[in-house]
Amino acid sequence: MRLRRGLAAVALIVAVAAGCQSRLKDERTLALESGTDKTITLDAPRYDQTITVTVSADVPTDVYLYLEKDQGEAERAIALGAKSDKLLASQGQTQSATLEAKVPAKEKSVLMVRSKKPGTATVKIVGK
Secondary structure, three states: HHHHHHHHHHHHHHHHHHHHOOOOEEEEEEOOOOOOOOOEEEEOOOEEEEEEEEEEEEEEEEEEEEEEEHHHHHHHHHHHOOOOOOOOOEEEEEEEEEEEEEEEOOOOOEEEEEEOEEEEEEEEEEEO
């Protein structure tokens, strides 16, 4: 009986650990170059997750968030300056921005930061 309880406890711990996902939390500084995009690909969450992205830069930047599977269409819309439902969130020509978007389960997302001037940007990404 004692062995069964021990095995049951181990099985419970393994089941809980397998279902848990650590929250997304990333902070980094990007060196921005004129006319060059910086991208960060975020791992796919196990469940629908709301992502908050905070960008603080010393030069005006454009910030875009989209799903990796929609990258071609999203980047085409960005290049044309067109609105697109493929962009989960965006903010143009800002030195300080906070974007929030829901990322579906099992879908990788991409954060793109671009600037027309060289500078630096601090990016904080938090999943809820």
